[in-house]
Amino acid sequence: MNTGNFIKITYREAIKQGIREALQKDENIFLMGEDVGHYGGAFAVSKGLLQEFGSERIMDVPLSESGFVGAGIGAALSGMRPIVEIMTVNFSLLAMDQIANNAATLLHMSGGQFNVPLVIRMGCGIGRQLAAQHSHSWEPLFAHIAGLKVLAAGTHEDARGMLLTALDDPDPVIIFEYTFLLNKEAEIPTTAGAVDITKAKVLRQGTDISIISYGACIHKALDAAKELATAGINAEVIDLRILRPIDDSTILTSVKKTNKVLLVEDAWASLNVSSEISARIMENAFYELDLPVQRLSGVEVPIPYPKHLEDAALPQTSDIINQVKKMLQYG
Amino acid sequence: MIVMDQETEIQILTASDRDRGLQLLYQMKLIRRFEEKSAELYSKEKIRGFLHLYVGEEAVAVGVIQNLTADDNLLSTYREHGHALARGINPGSIMAEMYGKVQGCSRGRGGSMHLFDAATKFYGGNAIVAGHLAMAVGMALASKKQKKNNITCCFFGEGAAAEGEFHEAMNLAALWSVPVLFVCENNLYAMGTAIRYSHSVVEIEKKGPAYGIETEAVDGMNVLSVQKAAKLAIEKVRTAGKPFLLVCNTYRFRAHSMFDAELYRDKSEVEEWKKKDPISQLQNLMSNQDIISLKDIDEINEKIESEVLKAVEFAEKGTWEPVEDLKKFVYSEARI
Ligand SMILES: Cc1ncc(C[n+]2csc(CCOP(=O)(O)OP(=O)(O)O)c2C)c(N)n1
Ligand SMILES: [Mg+2]
Numbered sequence: 001m002n003t004g005n006f007i008k009i010t011y012r013e014a015i016k017q018g019i020r021e022a023l024q025k026d027e028n029i030f031l032m033g034e035d036v037g038h039y040g041g042a043f044a045v046s047k048g049l050l051q052e053f054g055s056e057r058i059m060d061v062p063l064s065e066s067g068f069v070g071a072g073i074g075a076a077l078s079g080m081r082p083i084v085e086i087m088t089v090n091f092s093l094l095a096m097d098q099i100a101n102n103a104a105t106l107l108h109m110s111g112g113q114f115n116v117p118l119v120i121r122m123g124c125g126i127g128r129q130l131a132a133q134h135s136h137s138w139e140p141l142f143a144h145i146a147g148l149k150v151l152a153a154g155t156h157e158d159a160r161g162m163l164l165t166a167l168d169d170p171d172p173v174i175i176f177e178y179t180f181l182l183n184k185e186a187e188i189p190t191t192a193g194a195v196d197i198t199k200a201k202v203l204r205q206g207t208d209i210s211i212i213s214y215g216a217c218i219h220k221a222l223d224a225a226k227e228l229a230t231a232g233i234n235a236e237v238i239d240l241r242i243l244r245p246i247d248d249s250t251i252l253t254s255v256k257k258t259n260k261v262l263l264v265e266d267a268w269a270s271l272n273v274s275s276e277i278s279a280r281i282m283e284n285a286f287y288e289l290d291l292p293v294q295r296l297s298g299v300e301v302p303i304p305y306p307k308h309l310e311d312a313a314l315p316q317t318s319d320i321i322n323q324v325k326k327m328l329q330y331g
Numbered sequence: 332m333i334v335m336d337q338e339t340e341i342q343i344l345t346a347s348d349r350d351r352g353l354q355l356l357y358q359m360k361l362i363r364r365f366e367e368k369s370a371e372l373y374s375k376e377k378i379r380g381f382l383h384l385y386v387g388e389e390a391v392a393v394g395v396i397q398n399l400t401a402d403d404n405l406l407s408t409y410r411e412h413g414h415a416l417a418r419g420i421n422p423g424s425i426m427a428e429m430y431g432k433v434q435g436c437s438r439g440r441g442g443s444m445h446l447f448d449a450a451t452k453f454y455g456g457n458a459i460v461a462g463h464l465a466m467a468v469g470m471a472l473a474s475k476k477q478k479k480n481n482i483t484c485c486f487f488g489e490g491a492a493a494e495g496e497f498h499e500a501m502n503l504a505a506l507w508s509v510p511v512l513f514v515c516e517n518n519l520y521a522m523g524t525a526i527r528y529s530h531s532v533v534e535i536e537k538k539g540p541a542y543g544i545e546t547e548a549v550d551g552m553n554v555l556s557v558q559k560a561a562k563l564a565i566e567k568v569r570t571a572g573k574p575f576l577l578v579c580n581t582y583r584f585r586a587h588s589m590f591d592a593e594l595y596r597d598k599s600e601v602e603e604w605k606k607k608d609p610i611s612q613l614q615n616l617m618s619n620q621d622i623i624s625l626k627d628i629d630e631i632n633e634k635i636e637s638e639v640l641k642a643v644e645f646a647e648k649g650t651w652e653p654v655e656d657l658k659k660f661v662y663s664e665a666r667i
Contacts, residue, residue, distance in 0.1 A: 038595040039523025047594075062493035062529035063460050063521055091459065094494070129380035129431075131442045133458040301661050304652075305380060305442030306431030312654045 007190050011181040014160040014188065015045050015121075015153075019083065021193070022167055023053050026081060029167060032059035032068060033085025033121075042087045043123060043182055069095035069120065073102050073172075076118040081167055089124035089138045089176065096141075103172040104147030118173070119166045125178040125216045126266050126303060129310055135303035137267035139215065142174050143243035143276070149173040150244040151197055152214040156186040158241060161195035169197070178216035197242060200250035206236030209324055210254040212277060213264040214240040217315070221264055224320035233328060243273055251277060252285050259290040260327055266314050269297035296323055342555050344622050352617050355397070355554050357631050359389040359610045362413040364635045365422060368643060369412065369429060369443075373589055377646075378429045381458075382443050385413035387552075387584035390609035391516050392417040394557025395484065395577070398565045402452070402481035404470045409444035409458040414486055420448045422638060423645030432649030439652055440660065460521075461491040464500035464513070471509035475572060482510040482568045490521025492538060493529050501542040504574035512568050513544075513576045514561075516551065518583045523595035539576035551579030552607040555616075582607070 009017070022029050031046065037060040040047035050058040061068040065086060072084035086092045092099070099120070107115045126135045143150045151166065153159040153175060166173035203218060204225050211221045218239045225235040236254055240246070255261055261281060263274035278293045296315035303313055324330075344352060366384045373382050385392070392413040399405065399418075407414040415425050420436055428435025429443045436448045437456070445456035454470070457463035467485035474481050491497055492515060504511050515535050519526050526533050539546030545567065549560040557579055564575045582604040586593050617623045 035522045035524055038525070038528070040592070040594050042522065044592075060524050060528050062524070063490045064493050064495065066495055094459075094496075129442065131380060131440070131445055131458070133444070134381070299657060301658050304440045304657070305445070306439050306651060307379065308651060308654060309431075309440075309657055312657050 005190055006187040008185050008187050009156065011156055011159050011178070011184050011186070012043065012045055014156045015163075015177055016047075016049070018160045018163040019046065019049065020052075022083065022164055023049070023057055026167070028079065029081040029083060030057045030059060031083045031085060032061050032072065034061055034063060034087050036060060036085055043179055045182075065091050065094035066098055070098040070102065072118050072120070073098060073106075073116055076116050077106070077114060082118060083163065083167070084118065084120045086120060086122040088134065088179070089122045090134050090136050092122055092138060099142075099148070099172070099174075100145050104145050107171065108147065115170045116172045117170050119163065119175065120172070121163065121175045121177055123179045124176045125180040126298075126314060127180050127216075127310065129305055129307055131305040132302035135310075137265070137298060139176055139243055139265075140267050140272045143273055145244070147172070148244060149197065150176070150242070152176045152241060152243055154178065154215045154218040154239050154241070155203075156188050157192055158195055160188060160192050162197055164194035165197045168194070173197070176215060180216045181219070198247060200241050200247040201239045202236060202250065202254065203239050204235070204237040206234040207258060208234045208328060209260040209262060210236045210238060210251075210258045211262050211264060211320065211324070212238045212240060212251065212254075212274075214243060214273065215266070217264050217266055220315065220317045221320060223317045224324065227317070227321055228324055231325070231330065233324060233330065235324060240273070240277070246276065246280065248280055248284065251281065255281055255285045256288050259288055261289070261293045262320070262323055262327060263293065263295045264297075264315050264320055266298045268300045269295060270300065272297055291327060294323060294327055296320060342616055344617060344620050346622065349622050352613065352622060353627065353631070355393055355558070356610070356613055356617070357635070358393045358417055359554060359613070360631060361422070361635050361638060362389045362392065362416050363610060364639050365416060365425075365642065366412055368639050369426075370585075370589070372429070372643070378443060379431070380442050380444070381409065382429075382589050383410040383587065384585045385410050385583070387604065387608070388516060388518060388581045389413055390554035390557050391514065391551045391579040391581055392486070394554045395514055395561040395579075397558055398562045399484055400481065402479070404452045404454060404467070404481065404483040406454045406457060406463045406467050406470075406483070407486040408460070408463070408488060408491075409456065410488070411446055411456050411486070412443070415446045415448070415453060418448075418451045418453050420446065420451055420453060422642035424448075426642040426646040427649045430646040430649060431651070432646060433652045434645065434649040461487060461494035461496040463487070464491070464496055465503065467511050467513070468500050468504045468507070468509060471504065471511035471574070472507055475507070475509050480569065482512060482565065484512045484514065484565075486514045486516060488521060489515055489517040489519070489526055489535055490524065490529060492535050493521075501539070501544060501574070501576070505542045505544050508573050510568045510572045511574045512561075512564055513574065515576065515578045516581055517578055518581050520583070520587070520596070522587045523591070523593075525595065536576070536578045544574050544576050546576040546578065548578040548580060551581030552609045552612065554609055554613055
């Protein structure tokens with residue numbers, strides 16, 4: 001649906017458009033991953049692309065995460081621009097050695113001779129009752145690795161555009177795509193394309209508190225902010241977008257404005273992305289704070305299958321609202 | 332014993348096979364009905380998350396698991412309802428698990444993909460493809476070290492055989508000479524990836540000998556063939572204390588999971604395989620040879636219907652784990 005300069009599309013379609021545009025632009029770009037071709041993508045993201053681009057450009061690979069990610073690194077070293085899809089982040093650990101020991105280190109170990117222009121996309125996110133092994137929030141794990149750039153596509157524009165910028169990057173880039181959002185519709189400019197991949201983004205301006213989050217969680221933060229507005233609380237919402245290297249300046253600017261910070265993410269609390277953001281705020285803006293930085297994170301338990309327990313294990317919109325009110329000693 | 336004439340591929344039964352045959356038929360039909368019910372309950376949103384059905388592959392679980400003893404260990408994948416039922420886990424506790432109720436075999440924590448049951452030595456319900464193969468080797472290693480006579484039986488798909496973990500596990504099992512039976516359920520697809528796109532050598536049975544593992548491939552649509560091959564294989568594993576790879580060639584009649592649009596295969600292919608339906612094969616064989624009557628079949632069907640309804644009722648009546656207990660089972664309660 002085209003409404004003037006905006007078009008309403010699903011998150012799934014946004015990702016697909018990004019991949020198509022990339023494939024059309026550069027012959028050296030190809031997509032490989034489990035079930036990206038004949039199946040149409042585990043989440044129907046690449047449906048039809050095999051028919052459009054052929055099996056040289058859309059490569060189904062066997063279950064062999066370490067093997068095909070390693071092959072992606074090799075192809076990138078030798079002049080290709082692979083987009084490697086790991087079906088979901090839950091299977092990425094099988095490829096972690098290739099990512100951490102090869103992709104992330106080659107440039108440095110070779111004294112700057114060999115860079116790895118590889119993009120890895122993976123589905124992630126929780127909240128679909130898939131139980132412990134399929135409900136990992138491994139963003140902090142990847143964000144820990146020097147040598148990688150780690151992006152979280154929480155919005156449709158980022159789902160559409162992060163890939164294009166990442167493909168122009170000389171170094172390995174990991175893009176997290178949130179399966180929870182796949183069917184969600186949003187309007188993006190008809191001209192949407194490559195986006196910046198260095199800065200966090202203020203999604204909602206506010207003055208009373210900064211709610212900082214990333215990925216699918218930002219929608220909970222936005223919903224909470226909307227609700228809080230009806231109670232006269234003006235929350236600023238920041239989408240981190242880039243989990244490595246972290247954009248300090250957007251965060252610190254916001255802290256200086258609101259003097260209060262609530263960090264929200266699904267990942268387990270100990271040593272998650274919020275831990276890092278909190279530390280940076282302490283180091284750089286301690287005296288700007290009215291009260292200690294607060295965090296809402298995943299409860300430290302493997303994610304259980306039943307809905308009520310899964311919900312209880314993750315920060316919910318209502319938790320954000322309550323926490324903000326508590327921090328502002330409202331009512 | 333059920334006699335099988337290998338040369339003509341015609342299986343001849345004797346009257347004394349009746350009980351055995353009825354039992355096999357009962358188990359396969361129970362799995363089939365239980366899963367049809369599960370699909371129904373999935374559309375009613377009683378069962379959530381991922382649901383992978385085994386319909387069409389029943390002969391493999393039933394044919395193999397028959398031959399295990401109560402002391403043997405069993406590991407399976409996320410497509411494990413059939414294995415769990417064949418192992419004798421109570422259908423009610425399986426259904427309750429799929430509902431996410433406390434009365435489920437994993438207290439509702441695992442759901443469809445993570446059935447566990449200590450009483451029957453059923454170690455999952457493992458949903459990271461090929462992740463359980465090495466664990467199976469370790470369990471067999473423990474049996475060897477403890478001089479126990481039990482074996483470990485590990486089910487996985489042909490897709491898993493492309494993972495490095497499969498190859499590592501095969502090598503370790505042979506190198507250490509441990510009593511593990513690997514059962515590869517080759518249903519020709521890993522999600523939507525046909526075997527020709529995932530294996531350079533599509534005969535999975537050729538991979539065992541590369542590691543010095545005795546291997547056999549069998550018609551996985553024929554429960555009698557599976558049973559016979561598994562019996563021999565298990566005897567060998569137990570007596571020689573060595574690994575064995577049994578490849579069961581089979582087919583899944585339904586989608587990979589409830590989200591699969593099945594764009595990757597022709598309906599006609601599925602229909603062709605349905606002609607080899609393991610349940611009708613056995614049923615026809617037995618009735619053609621007058622081993623069972625229509626009345627027998629009706630009785631089985633009725634018994635199964637009530638068994639499945641009982642399971643659903645049990646799940647419906649089950650209770651939810653209190654939210655206060657969310658953090659249970661992250662660490663063992665016993666402290667040193
Ligand atoms: C390591 C890993 N990669 C990918 C997946 C996603 N996935 C789940 S089942 C499956 C196909 C497995 O095929 P196969 O081993 O043949 O077993 P089948 O489902 O056919 O029984 C895939 C790709 C996963 N669960 N684990
Ligand atoms: Mg398979």
